[in-house]
Amino acid sequence: MTPPVRQAIADAAPPRVSDWLLRWETILVLLLFVVIAGNTIISSYFLDIYNLSDATYNFSEKAIVALAMALLIITREIDLSVAAIIALASLATGLASEAGAPLWVLLTIGPAIGIVCGAFNGFLVTGIGLPSIVVTIGTMSLYRGLAQVVLGDQVIKNYPKDYTAIGQSYLVSWPPLPYSFVIFLVLAVLFGIVLHKTAFGRKLYAIGNNPTAAKFSGIPVERIRFQLFVLTGLLPGLAATLLTARIGSTRPNIALGWELEIITMVILGGVSIAGGSGTIPGVVLAVFILGLITFGLSLINVPGIVISVILGCLLIASIAAPILLRRAMGRPKRQA
Amino acid sequence: MTLSNASPLPHGGGPVLSLEHISKSFPGVRALRDVSFVLNAGEVTALIGENGAGKSTIVKILTGIYTPDEGEVRVGGAPKRFASPRDSWASGIAAIHQETVMFDELSVAENIFMGHMPVTATGLVDWPLMRRRASELLKRIDADFGPDAKLKQLSVAQKHMVEITRALSHEAGVIIMDEPTAALSRNEIDDLFRIIAQLKAEGRAVVFISHKFDEIFRVADAFVCLRDGEKVGSGRIADVTEAKLVSLMVGRPIDQVFPKRDIAIGGTVLKVEGLSNATEFADISFELRRGEILGFYGLVGAGRSEAMQCLFGMTAPSKGRVMLNGEPLAISSPGDAIAAGISYVPEDRQDQGAVLELGIRENVTLASLAAHVKNLFLSRPSELQDVRKLGKRLDVRAANWEQRLGELSGGNQQKVVIAKWLAARPKVIILDEPTKGIDVGSKAAVHDFIGELAEEGLAVILVSSELPEIMGLADRVLVMQEGRVVEEFIRGSWSAEDIVAAATGVRKAA
Numbered sequence: 001m002t003p004p005v006r007q008a009i010a011d012a013a014p015p016r017v018s019d020w021l022l023r024w025e026t027i028l029v030l031l032l033f034v035v036i037a038g039n040t041i042i043s044s045y046f047l048d049i050y051n052l053s054d055a056t057y058n059f060s061e062k063a064i065v066a067l068a069m070a071l072l073i074i075t076r077e078i079d080l081s082v083a084a085i086i087a088l089a090s091l092a093t094g095l096a097s098e099a100g101a102p103l104w105v106l107l108t109i110g111p112a113i114g115i116v117c118g119a120f121n122g123f124l125v126t127g128i129g130l131p132s133i134v135v136t137i138g139t140m141s142l143y144r145g146l147a148q149v150v151l152g153d154q155v156i157k158n159y160p161k162d163y164t165a166i167g168q169s170y171l172v173s174w175p176p177l178p179y180s181f182v183i184f185l186v187l188a189v190l191f192g193i194v195l196h197k198t199a200f201g202r203k204l205y206a207i208g209n210n211p212t213a214a215k216f217s218g219i220p221v222e223r224i225r226f227q228l229f230v231l232t233g234l235l236p237g238l239a240a241t242l243l244t245a246r247i248g249s250t251r252p253n254i255a256l257g258w259e260l261e262i263i264t265m266v267i268l269g270g271v272s273i274a275g276g277s278g279t280i281p282g283v284v285l286a287v288f289i290l291g292l293i294t295f296g297l298s299l300i301n302v303p304g305i306v307i308s309v310i311l312g313c314l315l316i317a318s319i320a321a322p323i324l325l326r327r328a329m330g331r332p333k334r335q336a
Numbered sequence: 337m338t339l340s341n342a343s344p345l346p347h348g349g350g351p352v353l354s355l356e357h358i359s360k361s362f363p364g365v366r367a368l369r370d371v372s373f374v375l376n377a378g379e380v381t382a383l384i385g386e387n388g389a390g391k392s393t394i395v396k397i398l399t400g401i402y403t404p405d406e407g408e409v410r411v412g413g414a415p416k417r418f419a420s421p422r423d424s425w426a427s428g429i430a431a432i433h434q435e436t437v438m439f440d441e442l443s444v445a446e447n448i449f450m451g452h453m454p455v456t457a458t459g460l461v462d463w464p465l466m467r468r469r470a471s472e473l474l475k476r477i478d479a480d481f482g483p484d485a486k487l488k489q490l491s492v493a494q495k496h497m498v499e500i501t502r503a504l505s506h507e508a509g510v511i512i513m514d515e516p517t518a519a520l521s522r523n524e525i526d527d528l529f530r531i532i533a534q535l536k537a538e539g540r541a542v543v544f545i546s547h548k549f550d551e552i553f554r555v556a557d558a559f560v561c562l563r564d565g566e567k568v569g570s571g572r573i574a575d576v577t578e579a580k581l582v583s584l585m586v587g588r589p590i591d592q593v594f595p596k597r598d599i600a601i602g603g604t605v606l607k608v609e610g611l612s613n614a615t616e617f618a619d620i621s622f623e624l625r626r627g628e629i630l631g632f633y634g635l636v637g638a639g640r641s642e643a644m645q646c647l648f649g650m651t652a653p654s655k656g657r658v659m660l661n662g663e664p665l666a667i668s669s670p671g672d673a674i675a676a677g678i679s680y681v682p683e684d685r686q687d688q689g690a691v692l693e694l695g696i697r698e699n700v701t702l703a704s705l706a707a708h709v710k711n712l713f714l715s716r717p718s719e720l721q722d723v724r725k726l727g728k729r730l731d732v733r734a735a736n737w738e739q740r741l742g743e744l745s746g747g748n749q750q751k752v753v754i755a756k757w758l759a760a761r762p763k764v765i766i767l768d769e770p771t772k773g774i775d776v777g778s779k780a781a782v783h784d785f786i787g788e789l790a791e792e793g794l795a796v797i798l799v800s801s802e803l804p805e806i807m808g809l810a811d812r813v814l815v816m817q818e819g820r821v822v823e824e825f826i827r828g829s830w831s832a833e834d835i836v837a838a839a840t841g842v843r844k845a846a
Contacts, residue, residue: 009727010736011720197713199705206702209693216650216680216688217703217756218671276693 024270024322028285035289039296046296053176057246059291060180061086061239062258063284066265067184067191068232070283073266074195075207075225076275079121080136082236083258084143089113089240091147094156094250097163106163110244111237117143118233122226132229140259148252156250167245180242184287187235192280200224208276264311265290268318290314351413352377352541353398353429353510358407360393367393370407371567373560375510375541380532382552382573383545385562386585386747386775391545394562395512398543399431400424411510425451430503431512432496438487445470445483448502473501477531493524500531511535512543517551518773521636522840529555547775548802549578563587586777596808596827597787602626604662605795606678606764608647611656616642617819620656624764624795629786631810632799634839639819640799641683644766648680649673660763674703677763681754681770683799685746689753692742696734697723699741699752703760726755731781747778754782758789765789766797771805783809803832815839 013019020026039046046052065082072079089110096109117139124135171179195201206214207221215221244250269286271278290311297307353375360368368390375381383391396402398409400418408415411427418424438447446453448470454462470483479497481490487498496516503511513532517525532555535542544556552559553573561569561584569584606624611617617639624630632640646653649667658665660676667673673680682688691699701708701719708718723737730751734744741749750770757765767786771779786809790796800806806813813825815838823838 009724009732009734011724012738013736193713199709199714202698202702202705202714205694205698206691210687210691212688213691214702216670216682218669218674218760219702220669220671 022325025279025282025285027321028268028270028282028289032285032289032292035292035296039292039299042296043299045299050176051295051299053170053178053181055291055295056178056181056184058294059287060178060184061243061246062262063184063265063287063291064180064187064239064242065232065235065258066262066269066283066287067187067280068228068235069262070266070269070271070278070280071191071195071204072228072232073263073271073273074204074275074278075228076211077125077132077225077228078136078263079118079132079229079232080259080263081117081121081140081143082232082262083255084140084147085114085117085233085236086240086243086255086258087147087252088117088143089237090244090250090254091150091156093241093244094159095150097159098156103160103162106160107166107241110241111234114233114235114237114240115230116233117237118230119226121233122229125229126222126226144252151250151252153252157248159245159248164245164248167242167247180246183238183242188280188284192284195280204228205276210276261290264315268315270322350377351375352411354410355394355397356408356410358394358397358404358409360397360402360404366565368397368404368565371562371565372407373567373570375543376558377509377541378536378539379557380536380542380544380555382556382559383543383562384552384559384581384585386777389562389585389775390565391562392514393565395431395514395543395545398424398429398510398512422451425506425508428507428509429512430499430506430508430510431514432499432503432516433514438495438498440486440488442487443483444474444481444485444487444490444498444501447487447498448473448483448505450502452506469505470501473504476504477501477534478527491524492519493521493527496520496528497531500535508540510541510543512545514545515547515773516544517546517548519636525551547773549581552581553578561585582776585775597791599627599787599791601628601811602793605660607659607662609657609659611643611646611653611658613642613646613651613654615819617646617816620821622814622821624797626793626795627790628812629790629796629798629810631806631813632797632816633801633803633806633813633835634816636801638816638839640816641768642819643816644680644768644797644799645682647673648678648766674760674762677761678766679703679757679760679762679764680766681757681768683768683772685750685753685772689756690741690749692749693740695738695740696727696732696744696752697737700726700755700759703756707759707761722759723755726758727752730755730785745775745778747774747781750774750778750782754785762794764795764797766799768799769801770798771800771802803835807832807835817841 069079069082092109092113093106096105101109121132121136121139124130125132166179170176171182195204203214203219203224206217206219207224211221240255243255265286266278266283267273268290269278269283271283293311293314294307297310298304351374354373356372358368358371371390371394383394385391393402397404400421400423403418409418410416416423416427418427439450442450445467449466454465454469456462467483474481474483477497477500479494479501481494487495490498500511516528520528532542532544544552546552556573559570559573559576559581560567561581563585568587602625604623604625609621611620620643622630632644634640642651645651647658647667649669649672652668658667660678665676667676670680686692691702697719700723704722705714708715708722710718720737727737732751732755733748741752744752754770770786771782774782783805786796786798798806798810807830811827813830813835814821815823815825815835817839825835
């Protein structure tokens with residue numbers, strides 16, 4: 001029987017070390033340390049600041065897209081067309097460059113194309129009500145196909161120096177920080193604040209966990225999902241601008257297969273593919289883990305195919321680990 | 337599993353199954369403590385208790401989902417250990433669940449024989465035999481559908497019949513029904529009770545779980561009452577009164593379940609004129625005043641929820657006008673309705689009301705997030721202020737305010753959902769079946785609270801299928817039938833018979 005007078009209910013559960021240890025982010029931090037330690041032992045070139053700075057080139061563009069993808073997956077949607085959007089946006093930048101467009105056009109045309117592509121995805125999903133996985137498999141072929149039709153077997157190479165400088169020089173010279181890496185860090189902070197500190201972020205978690213109840217609570221579920229699709233078009237557009245400037249060329253197969261690497265970053269970061277949970281710090285940690293593993297292994301000349309085998313195993317382990325842990329010792333939290 | 341070794345239980349009087357000193361704990365919770373009882377053949381035993389009393393744990397032990405820490409289950413006198421649902425099924429125990437778990441895309445026959453389909457000599461499914469046996473079984477319970485219908489075409493009541501048929505296909509001696517009437521209309525409940533009577537006559541033991549006392553008194557022979565994981569009483573239904581059962585369940589007597597408050601009714605707040613949509617309801621008109629509780633009564637499918645959801649902006653009306661405080665209102669989304677001061681507590685708590693994976697705090701503030709934004713950011717202290725205040729008022733019982741909503745009992749989840757709608761500071765609150773499937777204690781708290789809201793000057797719409805609830809709380813009752821308001825009753829000049837007659841479309845004898 002319940003006693004008539006009860007104690008006041010606490011605001012939060014008392015902090016417990018086991019809860020903290022079981023957090024997905026804690027596991028990722030440990031993993032990151034293991035990767036850094038391993039790389040340091042394997043190669044004496046690893047801890048060189050210029051080498052590390054160059055390593056960020058290999059993941060920053062994907063990582064920028066992963067931030068938007070994380071929000072989209074949290075709301076139970078997905079976008080497989082992001083790499084194809086990069087191709088189309090890069091093509092637009094190339095055509096503008098060949099037409100002799102000024103720098104500001106070269107910098108904005110990619111994101112603009114991205115917004116259009118994202119809005120089209122968003123319209124098909126939220127306006128017509130098609131499942132996002134099917135829609136974006138379709139637009140993946142559509143967007144890349146368009147780029148290939150226009151480009152044929154050509155390569156666009158004549159980019160002006162002031163444009164390629166953005167991709168090939170440092171924004172800050174000491175410590176050497178490339179533009180793409182700084183943009184990623186700034187966006188990561190921004191996305192982290194939006195997801196974890198604002199009403200908009202709370203709504204994303206509500207939609208991901210129960211879209212019906214979210215709708216009954218007055219949250220414009222479809223409008224928010226549309227906005228996220230547009231965002232997941234804008235950021236690949238921005239990534240295309242940076243990537244094109246870095247490699248100084250546009251080929252039909254640019255960024256081929258990136259969508260899976262981007263989704264790998266998001267999933268390893270602890271975002272549930274079923275929606276409703278995941279954090280930006282988790283995704284950022286996963287970006288560093290994946291980037292540094294790739295960099296470390298290539299320093300000791302491990303072939304790219306072997307690296308992707310290793311990353312594949314890591315992804316499967318990261319999905320299995322929380323489930324196995326949960327069986328072993330109760331429910332770990334993968335959500336802030 | 338073949339059909340030949342079915343009927344492992346003795347039929348015809350006497351104990352079929354017994355629980356002996358069963359205890360079960362989960363981390364931090366003692367779910368059952370030393371519970372013993374016996375099920376007799378040809379009897380219906382009502383298992384009663386508030387939510388969280390341990391009824392579900394018993395069902396899960398009987399169906400092999402949990403294994404008890406201590407004690408044993410005996411079937412036909414022999415101790416049994418159920419390591420899996422399959423073991424329990426093989427011992428002749430079948431359960432019909434609250435939310436039916438079956439295969440929507442498959443046929444009725446396939447659902448009935450899932451897991452024990454008859455096979456031919458070559459090991460393939462013997463479709464003709466399966467269909468024939470399925471039709472025979474369906475005929476036995478007078479089902480109005482055939483073995484080839486797809487499950488998704490059936491109503492909830494018909495799905496229950498499929499589950500019962502599934503139990504019969506196996507000659508199950510013990511049939512557990514966990515709130516089988518929760519989603520059924522009055523006629524469908526009558527059908528179910530007819531089938532239960534038949535199961536009794538065939539010598540099966542039925543476990544009947546329900547929160548509705550009128551059903552328990554109608555159908556049960558014996559009862560077992562649980563409270564906080566312990567058995568607090570058992571006996572023959574004929575020997576007890578409703579009041580006695582209630583006091584056993586809650587541990588204290590509830591003398592007045594629905595105390596009606598004396599509230600001064602003010603001016604008109606909401607005026608609805610001719611609200612219609614294409615198929616579900618037509619020409620709904622009413623006025624709602626400050627401090628008033630307006631009841632909407634009708635059978636399941638009468639269009640009450642549909643009309644309310646339209647008013648709340650979930651769906652667009654085809655016709656009609658809504659005025660709030662004398663001003664015409666254009667509502668095209670729930671967000672508009674909330675902003676205008678209309679809250680709607682939906683009927684389906686699990687699906688429409690609660691976000692079970694989020695915490696209590698996050699649920700309570702979900703419909704009023706804008707109020708907690710300070711300098712662009714959500715302010716947790718500001719959220720907690722509302723949560724503490726509303727949580728205390730509604731007597732939410734939880735470990736802390738960050739606890740996941742899914743970990744609370746159904747009654748407490750419902751209190752949190754209601755708190756969410758109050759946090760939006762409404763002028764009009766629509767409660768759709770607010771006490772559906774919650775325990776007696778929480779129910780009384782919710783009823784008390786509805787009265788309190790009206791007293792504070794809110795205008796309340798109460799949609800309910802429980803006549804005592806609506807007659808206990810409402811000032812006026814509008815009865816809906818087939819999408820239309822057919823009659824209005826005023827407190828003091830109504831009778832239960834008249835209201836039911838209006839809802840069912842029965843013409844009163846002059």
